[in-house]
Amino acid sequence: MNHWLYTQAKNRPHHTAIRTGSGELSFCELYERAAKVRNHISLLDMPYRIAIQPKNHLSSVIILHGLILAGREIVTVNTHLTETEVIKQLSSIQVDVLITDSIYGNINCISPESLLNDSEGQGAEDTTFEPEDVLSIMFTSGTTGVQKAVPQTYSNHFASAERCKQAFPYDTDSKWLLCLPLYHISAFSILLRSVIEGFTIVLFEKFEEAAIMTSIKEQGITHISLVPQTLEWLLDAGLERHELQGLLIGGAKMDERTLEKSLERHLPIYTSFGMTETCSQFITATPEDIEKYPNSVGRVTADIKVAAPLNGAGEILVRGDNVMNGYLYPAEANAISFTDGFFMTGDIGRISNGYLYVLDRRRDLIISGGENIYPSEIEQVVLALPEITACAVVPVDDEKWGQRPALIYEAAEDLEEQINTLIDDSIAKYKHPVIIKRTAHIERTSNGKISRHRVKEWLMNEVQ
Incomplete structure (x- = not known):
């Protein structure tokens, strides 16, 4: 299959792919810049698995797409971790190279700027991928606190985008404001949805209430992903609907006060439940769902069930093409993470009236x-x-x-x-x-x- 960015560059070359405070790139321009990064990677004969600490900058977006075009497995690393924590993650999955602006004493680092310079030659120009190839690897932790490496295939990411679009509609004319960190699955998945569908991302370096409020008001933002705390801050700043078609809320449970305030302003709120292992959201409650069942995270399908419920509550189990095939590290975690084809989320929930309610986001989290x-x-x-x-x-x-x-x-x-x-x-x-x-x-x-x-x-x- 052709890479998604390559397809958008051919079909919609002049449509804006990404806009930041420092400028914007069309899909054709983004592909050309990413292809130069791919050339660097090929000419340097860099390993097949490369870590990166991406920032919410245009340069990071270009490099991430360059890594994808180069057929590398991308390991995203939290930018706030200490060197000890970074080394622990990289060594667990045999990663030798980290693309980062940070200075570490015991890690083989490559600066992002060095990959963005024009290469002296041409690297491999293969624009295809296999659906079951690993695209990204992200770290998460279970309730034991043991770090776990989650491999996510192209097929997983595509299925996630399709599942998201069904419950949280978007199209080629959408403008999705992204202020979540790119090393998180919630943000990385939006980056991929953009090149799969062909919509515009408006990227913010960090959460800034005033700037985001201005963007929503003046730049025709249609979609935005937030956690409950950032939604609360925007509400306090006077958030109104303008052209917003959907606010996707995840990462934690939203309290009733925040939800009521949002609904009073007729904001199209979508609440969701998902995790790194499911390539972002797995189930989503639409505004219509929320109106009937305010605390639910969506209608249950055959891919979701609650195991061994006690007083109606039990562990949430999920399955589907967007669910990882198994942990890369530690391998022994897989034996206790799947049952009868379902992934055991470790989260506690209940099903009522055909809707899922999440009671605890992992017991001690x-x-x-x-x-x-x-x-x-x-x-x-x-x-x-x-x-x-x-x-x-x-x-x-x-x-x-x-x-x-x-x-x-x-x-x-x-x-x-x-x-x-x-x-x-x-x-x-x-x-x-x-x-x-x-x-x-x-x-x-x-x-x-x-x-x-x-x-x-x-x-x-x-x-x-």
């Missing part, structure tokens, strides 16, 4: 500003201090980010300074606990396990 924070990852770092006998990380409400992590540790003396020093060197800043509290005896269940809900109750009493 903390979602802060759309970023996933796994308590056990922080706990394992803190437990490296021998003076700490036990610890627990629980979520606390945060007005700006929705949730932030709080750490409670069991020790004979105050170790907050040592803990801060340790986590500064080990984990990304957005994962740092906003509260650190010592206790002589951490709350446990009758069988000796740490009880997170009791720990949180204790913490709430302490901070009041």
Whole structure:
């Protein structure tokens, strides 16, 4: 099959592919620029699997498409990770090269600028791909906090785009505002939908309320993807419908207050449920669905079921062409991730009146500003201090980010300074606990396990 960008460049060469604050490119121009990157990659004989820390810049979009045209497997890496975290991810799937602006001491890095210069020769000009080839690899974590590498094929991404379009309609005339980070599946999938369908992306480097409000008002934005927190900020800034045809909300549950405010302004809200393993959203509630069943994430199909429900709730299972075939790392995770052809999401939900309700986004997961924070990852770092006998990380409400992590540790003396020093060197800043509290005896269940809900109750009493 021909690469999607190549097809758009041939069929709609002059249609705007992407617009940023620094300029715009048509599909033909984007293809020509990406082809130069492909030439560089071919001439340098770069490995088949390449990591990149993409920023929401035009240059990153060009390089990502260049990697696709070059037939490389793209490993997207969070730009906020520490060097230790980056090395851990890359080494787990044998990646030797990272395209990044960051300076690392122990990683083989290539600057984005070096790939954007005109090449001296011509590389391979193959414009085709096989549907089952791996296009991208992204890291996610289960409730155990163990990093997992998710391979996503061209077929997975195409099926995801088709599934999205069915529930969240868009076409070649759409203008999709993208302010989510490109290393996330939610943003990367929009990048691919654009070249599959042929619509325009209006790319923002970061979330800026005033600039986004102006763009919605003056640039004819028809679609936008947000997390609940960013929607709340836009509502507070006076968001109105203008030409918006759809606001796709994911990443966390939306509270009733935000939903009511959106509906009062007649905003076309679509709520969704999905993950890296399903190449972004899997099920979507339309405005009509939300009107009847406000807290649901959409109508259930044969590809969705709830396993072993207890009091109506159970683990959400999914299947479909957009679902990954299995983890690349760790391979042993696959044995406990699939059952009878269904992927076990680890999320808890219930089905009522034919609609799916998500009760918990993974049991212990903390979602802060759309970023996933796994308590056990922080706990394992803190437990490296021998003076700490036990610890627990629980979520606390945060007005700006929705949730932030709080750490409670069991020790004979105050170790907050040592803990801060340790986590500064080990984990990304957005994962740092906003509260650190010592206790002589951490709350446990009758069988000796740490009880997170009791720990949180204790913490709430302490901070009041």
